[in-house]
Amino acid sequence: MENEYSSRLGYRLLLAITALVITFLIAPLAILVIQSFTAESYLSFPPPSYGLRWYANVLTSADWQDSAALSLLLACIVTPCSLAIGTMAAFGLNRGPLKGRQALYALMISPMVLPHIVLGLGIFRIALELNISDSMLAFVPAHLTITIPFVIITVGASLQSFDISMEEAAQSLGASRFGAVWHVTLPIIRPGLIAGAIFSFIISFDEFIITFFLATYSRTLPLEMFSTLMFQVKPSIAAVSSLTLAVTAGLTAILMFRGQVAGESGIIK
Amino acid sequence: MTEANENFRAWWLLSPTLLLYSLTFLLPVCLLVVMSFAKFENSVTSFGFYLDNYRKVFGDGITILIFWRTVKLSIYITVACVLLGFPVAMVMRRASPRGRLWLLFFIVSPLLTSIIVRNVAWVLILGRSGIINDTLREWGLIAAPLPLMYNTFGVVLAVVHVYLSFMVLPIYGALQAINPSTEEAAASLGASPLRVFWFVTLPQSLPGLAAGCTLVFILSMGVYLTPVIMGGNFVLTLPMLITDVVRNQYNWPAASAMSLMLLAAIGAMVLASTAVRRFGRQG
Amino acid sequence: MSDVEIQSAVKKYGRFTAVDSLDLTVGGGEFVTLLGPSGCGKTTTLRMVGGFVRPTSGRIRISDIDVTDKPPQKRKVGFVFQNYALFPHMDVARNVGFGLRMANCEKSLREQRVSEALSMVRMDHLADRMPSQLSGGQQQRVALARALIVQPSVLLLDEPFGALDKQLRDHMRVELRDLQKSLGISTLFVTHDQDEALSMSDRIVVMSEGKAAQLGSPSEIYESPNSRFVAEFMGHSNIFDCLVEDVSEGLTRISIKGASIFARSPGARKGSTMTAMIRPENIEFAESTPGPDSSAIAASVAGKEYLGSIVQVSLELEAGFSLVARQTNSESATTRRLETGQNVAVRIPPEAVRLL
Numbered sequence: 001m002e003n004e005y006s007s008r009l010g011y012r013l014l015l016a017i018t019a020l021v022i023t024f025l026i027a028p029l030a031i032l033v034i035q036s037f038t039a040e041s042y043l044s045f046p047p048p049s050y051g052l053r054w055y056a057n058v059l060t061s062a063d064w065q066d067s068a069a070l071s072l073l074l075a076c077i078v079t080p081c082s083l084a085i086g087t088m089a090a091f092g093l094n095r096g097p098l099k100g101r102q103a104l105y106a107l108m109i110s111p112m113v114l115p116h117i118v119l120g121l122g123i124f125r126i127a128l129e130l131n132i133s134d135s136m137l138a139f140v141p142a143h144l145t146i147t148i149p150f151v152i153i154t155v156g157a158s159l160q161s162f163d164i165s166m167e168e169a170a171q172s173l174g175a176s177r178f179g180a181v182w183h184v185t186l187p188i189i190r191p192g193l194i195a196g197a198i199f200s201f202i203i204s205f206d207e208f209i210i211t212f213f214l215a216t217y218s219r220t221l222p223l224e225m226f227s228t229l230m231f232q233v234k235p236s237i238a239a240v241s242s243l244t245l246a247v248t249a250g251l252t253a254i255l256m257f258r259g260q261v262a263g264e265s266g267i268i269k
Numbered sequence: 270m271t272e273a274n275e276n277f278r279a280w281w282l283l284s285p286t287l288l289l290y291s292l293t294f295l296l297p298v299c300l301l302v303v304m305s306f307a308k309f310e311n312s313v314t315s316f317g318f319y320l321d322n323y324r325k326v327f328g329d330g331i332t333i334l335i336f337w338r339t340v341k342l343s344i345y346i347t348v349a350c351v352l353l354g355f356p357v358a359m360v361m362r363r364a365s366p367r368g369r370l371w372l373l374f375f376i377v378s379p380l381l382t383s384i385i386v387r388n389v390a391w392v393l394i395l396g397r398s399g400i401i402n403d404t405l406r407e408w409g410l411i412a413a414p415l416p417l418m419y420n421t422f423g424v425v426l427a428v429v430h431v432y433l434s435f436m437v438l439p440i441y442g443a444l445q446a447i448n449p450s451t452e453e454a455a456a457s458l459g460a461s462p463l464r465v466f467w468f469v470t471l472p473q474s475l476p477g478l479a480a481g482c483t484l485v486f487i488l489s490m491g492v493y494l495t496p497v498i499m500g501g502n503f504v505l506t507l508p509m510l511i512t513d514v515v516r517n518q519y520n521w522p523a524a525s526a527m528s529l530m531l532l533a534a535i536g537a538m539v540l541a542s543t544a545v546r547r548f549g550r551q552g
Numbered sequence: 553m554s555d556v557e558i559q560s561a562v563k564k565y566g567r568f569t570a571v572d573s574l575d576l577t578v579g580g581g582e583f584v585t586l587l588g589p590s591g592c593g594k595t596t597t598l599r600m601v602g603g604f605v606r607p608t609s610g611r612i613r614i615s616d617i618d619v620t621d622k623p624p625q626k627r628k629v630g631f632v633f634q635n636y637a638l639f640p641h642m643d644v645a646r647n648v649g650f651g652l653r654m655a656n657c658e659k660s661l662r663e664q665r666v667s668e669a670l671s672m673v674r675m676d677h678l679a680d681r682m683p684s685q686l687s688g689g690q691q692q693r694v695a696l697a698r699a700l701i702v703q704p705s706v707l708l709l710d711e712p713f714g715a716l717d718k719q720l721r722d723h724m725r726v727e728l729r730d731l732q733k734s735l736g737i738s739t740l741f742v743t744h745d746q747d748e749a750l751s752m753s754d755r756i757v758v759m760s761e762g763k764a765a766q767l768g769s770p771s772e773i774y775e776s777p778n779s780r781f782v783a784e785f786m787g788h789s790n791i792f793d794c795l796v797e798d799v800s801e802g803l804t805r806i807s808i809k810g811a812s813i814f815a816r817s818p819g820a821r822k823g824s825t826m827t828a829m830i831r832p833e834n835i836e837f838a839e840s841t842p843g844p845d846s847s848a849i850a851a852s853v854a855g856k857e858y859l860g861s862i863v864q865v866s867l868e869l870e871a872g873f874s875l876v877a878r879q880t881n882s883e884s885a886t887t888r889r890l891e892t893g894q895n896v897a898v899r900i901p902p903e904a905v906r907l908l
Contacts, residue, residue, distance in 0.1 A: 010462055011363070017356040022375045024353075025430065028390035029382065031400065035393060043393060045400040089286040096279025108286060111294055113484075113535065115491020117508040118528045121515060122297020125304075145293040148286055165637040168604050171624040172631040173651035173702060179625075183650075187641045206383040209493050209508075213515075222385050229385075229498060233392055241386040248382045 029245065036238035043235050054239040064240060067224035074220065075204040077136070078143045082200040083193065085144065086151025091181075093152070094159040105156075109149040116146065120210035127214055134216040142214060143204040150203065151196035158192025159185075198251045205247070305525035314521055322526035332510065336530060339507040342421065342496075343489035347436075349429045350485045351478070354436035361437070362444045380434040388498045391427045392418065395499075423499040431495060432488050436481040443477025444470070476546045483542035487535050507531055554579035554616065555706045555738035556601055561610035563596050563762075570596040572762035573610065578706065581736035583729070587749040588759035589785065594742045595710060597759070601740060602631045602708050615705045625654070630699030630707045630737075634714055636691045638683035644670070644694050645679040651702035669697040672731070688716045689724055696728070700735070707732065707739040713748065725752060746786055750774060758782050779908060780827045789876045790830035794907075796820045803902055811849055811871035815905035827908040832864070834904030835877040837886060837896045848897040851875070853890050863887040867898060 035043050039051030058064050093105055111119060123142045127133035162185060170180035186193070208222040215223060221244065228237055308319040326332045361372045379387065394400045395417035402414040417423055447470065455469045456462075493508040500506075507527060514524040556578040563571040571593040578584045586594035599605040601612055603624035611620045619627050639647050645666050652662045670676040673693035683691060692712060699707060712728070713721045729752050732739050743749055749756050750770045758765045758773060758781075766773060766782045777783035783791055797812065798805040804820045806813055806828055813828070820826060838848070851867040854874060858881075865887050867875045875898070879887040890896070 014356045014360050017353070018360040018372070021353050021357050021433070022372075025375055025379050025433065028387065028394055028430070029379070032386070032390040032393060043398075044403060045393070085285045085289065088282045092279040092282030095275070096283070097276050104283070107290075108283075111290070113487050113539070114294070114298075115487070115508065115531055115535065117491050117493050117511060118301070118531060119294065119297070121511065121524060121528055122301050123293050124515075125300055125521065126292065126297050141289060141293050144289055148289070152286075163635065163637060165633040165635065166639060168602070168624065169631065169633060169637040169698075170639075170650065170654075171604075172602055172627070172629055173698065174625045174654035175650075176625055177623065179654065184639055188639070202383075206385070208385060213512075222383065225385050225389070226494070226498075229389060229392070233389075233396065237389055238393065241383070241389045244383050244386050249378065252378050252382070 032238055033242045033245065036235065036242040038235050038238075041235070043233065043238065054235040055243075058236050058239045058243070061236075063219070063224060064221075064236075067219040067221045070218060071205055071221040074136070074139055074143065075201050077140055078147060078204040079197055079200045081140070082144050082147040082151055082204075083197050086148040086196060086200075087155050087193065089148065090152050090155035090159055093156060105152075108152050111145050112149040116207075116209045119145065120213040123210060124213035133214050134218055138214050139211060139218075139220075142210045143207055146207065146210070147200040147203050150199040154196040154199065155189060155192045158189035162189055194254070198254065202248050202251060205244075301525040301528050304521050305529050307522040307525075309520050309522040312519060322522045325523060326526045326530060332507075332527065332530075335505055335510050336507050336527075336534075338505070339490060339531075340534060342424065342504070342506060343486050345421070345425050346428050346432065346489040347482050347486045349425060350433050350436035351482065353429065354433055354481065355440055355478075358437050358440040358444055361441050376434050376437050379430065384431055384494055385498075387430055388427055388495055391423070391430065391499060395423055395426070418499050419501045419503045421500075421504055424496050424504050427495045427499045428489055428492055431492075432485050435484045435488065439477040439480040439484065440474060441477070443474040443480075447473045475548075479542045479545040483538055486538050490531060490535055490538075555614065556740060557611075557613040557616075558597070558601065559611040559613070561597065561600055561607045561612065563593070563600060563605060564608045569762050571600070571607075574759075574762070574764055576757060576764070576767075578738050578740055581733075581738055582754040583732060583739045583741065583752060585741045585743060585749040585753040585756045586759055587743060587746065587756050587785075588765075589744060592759040593762040594744075594759050598708050598710055598740060598742045601706070602629055603627045628702070628704050630702065630704035632692075632695050632699050632707070632709045632712050634711045636683075636695040636712075636715075638691055638694055638698075640683055643680050643682055644675065644686070647683065647694055648698045648701055650698065655702065665701060669701040672700070673697045689720050692716070692724060696731070700737070705738070707737050709739065709741045711743055712741075713743075713745075721748075728752075758785060760785075776906065777829070777908065783827075783829050783908065788829055788831070790832060792828050792830075792873065794826055794828040796822055796824050796826055796907075798822060804907065806905070806907070809871045809873050811869060811873075813849075813900050813905060814902040815907055816902035817905060817907040820907050829906045829908060830875065830900060831904045831906070832876045832878040834901055835875065836899045836901065837867070837877065838899075839886065839889070839894065840897050848899045851896055851898045853892050853894045853896060855892060856887070856890060865890060867896065869898070 031045060035045055035047060036054060037050045037052070038044070038047035039049040039053050040047060089108055093101060093108065096104075120142070123138070123145070124133060127138040127142075130138075132138045166184050166188065167180045170184045171177065175183060206222060207220075208226065211218075211220050212223060212226070219227075221240070225237060225240060225244075228234070228240075303316065304314070305322055306318050306320070307314050307316045308321055357372070357376065361369055361376075364372060392399065396402070397414045399417070401417060402411070405411045405415070451473070452465050452469050455465045460468065491508055492506070493512060496504050496506045496509060507530070511524045511527045511531075514520045514527065554577045556576070558574055558576040560573040560575055561571055562569070562573055574593070574597060576584070576597075586597055588594045596605055600607050601614070603619065603622060603626075607620060611618055613619065614627055614629065624631075639650065642650070645663075648669050649662050649666045652665060657665075667676055667679070670679055673696055675690060675693050675697065678686065678690065683694070686694065695712070709728075713724060716724060725748060741749075741752065750773075753770055755768065756770055756773045757767050760781050766778045768776075773782065774786055777786055777788070780791060792808045794806040794808045794813075796804060797807050799820055799822045802816060804815045804817055806815055806820075806826070808828060813830075815828065837851070850870045853865060854868040855866045857864040857866075861881055862878050863881050863885065865877045865879075867877060869875060877887075877898070879885045881888070
């Protein structure tokens with residue numbers, strides 16, 4: 001009902017709920033960030049005094065540094081691999097044989113609906129058998145398994161709206177098959193590629209349960225945060241959370257303000 | 270560019286993913302199936318075809334209880350997401366392009382922020398010495414802290430915060446696809462706004478609603494981190510039990526059987542959703 | 553020398569045959585149109601020449617070289633797509649220069665040839681625009697320049713006017729034809745629009761179900777269709793089954809639902825059943841009932857349609873079938889005075905009747 005006579009009251013009710021929901025989504029994060037700037041040794045809201053004390057504490061702590069470095073390294077290895085492998089798969093699904101394509105697509109994105117706890121359990125077992133459980137050799141493939149479906153979805157959505165005659169035009173103008181993809185297709189589907197890369201990075205950076213199973217001595221940032229949180233709720237955890245938030249929110253902003261999250265990344269189907 | 274060639278190229282492009290999946294996804298799941306039929310006695314796993322684990326899982330009274338509690342929790346979460354998410358999707362549909370982008374930003378940005386960070390935020394708010402309890406005590410309204418977390422309420426609240434986007438986006442997608450003329454037609458035939466919604470808008474948005482519910486339900490069934498942080502040991506869910514059984518008891522066969530139980534519940538949900546979508550398509 | 557030669561080309565998709573042993577030769581700068589309804593195989597044929605579809609059997613030759621097994625980039629064809637397929641991430645100049653870039657053409661030479669190509673299509677002032685900033689006609693000119701800059705041996709056009717409104721379409725038709733003539737480039741053109749095909753082509757291939765139903769000049773196709781399908785597709789409305797009653801030198805007497813009509817059409821055999829086509833422009837009538845001895849047929853006016861430059865009248869003949877007649881809308885035209893329900897005498901001259 002979008003006409004000008006539609007019920008004002010009903011719409012106001014919807015607006016009120018929406019405002020409530022958005023407060024619900026955003027307020028906790030805002031409060032978290034504000035609390036992270038406390039100068040006290042305990043958390044309270046609003047903080048009696050402000051300072052960068054806990055940021056200094058976190059940034060100079062060896063534990064936090066090591067775990068952040070490991071998480072960043074992991075995400076930086078996972079992202080390009082995920083983008084390359086996922087894009088290849090998206091092309092294969094898009095250009096491949098018509099028969100069985102839907103079933104194949106379902107298989108390719110199925111790690112998304114498989115609970116990560118089950119996935120983590122299975123991968124942990126395999127890694128134990130291969131004796132690689134607490135290493136990058138296990139972390140990287142495990143993370144790839146959950147990031148690749150997102151690349152397949154985002155790049156696949158871009159490819160679906162990509163007009164294949166562009167590639168044909170390039171070929172009839174003398175470009176090789178690969179040249180046509182390189183000069184024409186990839187630049188045009190760039191929004192999908194960027195979305196896929198950002199999803200990969202954030203998901204890998206944030207991954208908890210699978211790494212939780214695999215790691216014995218290694219500590220990624222989420223693992224370090226979890227063990228700190230289980231031990232004691234200190235202002236340092238708010239500072240670390242805010243820093244993590246800054247990284248992911250920055251990447252999200254890139255996604256949003258290029259206007260790609262909604263349509264082209266294919267989240268909305 | 271013969272068809273055989275095209276086929277070969279497609280499989281070649283898919284091969285890295287398939288190779289990876291076979292090691293990290295297909296093989297592990299198969300292994301879990303095999304292990305669920307193994308026997309675990311005196312910390313020794315012996316492979317074979319035993320139904321001991323399933324007998325234990327269904328018979329010990331505890332596991333099945335925790336399973337149903339997990340299902341119930343997931344249903345609460347899903348219903349809460351529908352009640353909060355549907356109005357937002359409706360507003361998004363009616364908003365101006367600019368307003369829509371902002372709403373989308375608010376809806377999507379939590380999706381892309383770390384789950385653990387969001388849980389930390391809720392601990393700071395709902396905890397025993399969290400903002401709410403602190404404030405209420407300061408004003409003298411309560412003597413002892415309210416139990417806002419370490420219970421089902423806290424877990425549901427925090428999980429809804431994490432998964433709400435997965436409900437709003439599919440519903441919004443379905444609403445977007447509705448031709449407004451169908452609603453105008455209903456109105457011109459004498460339907461009140463509420464009846465237009467009930468008879469025209471809602472049935473057409475059913476596919477999106479089903480997709481959102483499936484997604485949220487599946488994710489909720491498998492969620493581990495949030496119940497641990499928000500529920501402590503007071504809200505024990507199946508994923509928590511599985512983790513405990515493996516990490517502390519090393520009882521892989523039992524954990525495998527529980528995992529398959531989880532998968533079965535998820536499979537049932539997917540089938541139900543497919544049925545609803547098919548029904549929706551037929552009208 | 554032929555620029556394009558299609559030799560018994562066949563394309564099957566599973567059990568469906570899209571193109572069924574088609575033969576066609578295009579050369580010497582002529583403009584050949586593949587005309588037919590959707591699904592007749594015309595676009596598949598064009599795409600086989602372009603190298604996007606591989607024939608199931610048969611050969612494709614371009615400039616006397618067999619290119620059947622060659623990919624598009626090795627064929628030297630200029631292809632203009634239905635939606636132009638301009639690269640949205642490149643400006644006009646880079647779009648047009650793409651083919652030269654692929655051929656590793658040196659930059660200064662490339663720039664010079666791009667500006668030549670753009671001035672050829674009168675787009676030189678918009679070289680740094682992006683495709684999304686161009687109108688439909690401008691986009692089409694860019695697509696044309698882009699296809700022509702690599703000096704292809706043949707120009708392939710896939711319904712290039714489909715996205716344009718009528719006025720622009722008529723204008724671009726003339727512009728494209730002039731350009732094609734001045735370059736002397738052999739052209740294969742696909743359309744489903746008869747008027748477009750008739751006005752532009754040197755030759756037309758009417759296609760039906762993957763086969764060439766008729767091949768000929770526009771006037772041959774329009775005036776002497778060789779089958780009922782071609783006649784109907786070219787927009788003829790008076791098509792009837794008839795019985796050949798008598799054949800004498802020059803004249804053939806046929807009967808349509810019992811009404812005897814004379815045709816000046818050779819090749820008929822007495823007693824056979826044929827298809828008669830009566831051209832609406834040639835039907836004459838008077839505002840009276842025919843006398844008993846006249847060759848005219850009694851009819852009544854069932855409806856009148858005013859189409860601007862012409863007036864079209866549907867006539868209900870006493871024999872029990874209806875006929876469409878057309879007259880130019882001049883001051884003296886009989887049709888201007890006709891009213892619905894009025895009785896008229898219709899005369900069908902033998903020249904107006906064609907037996908298929």
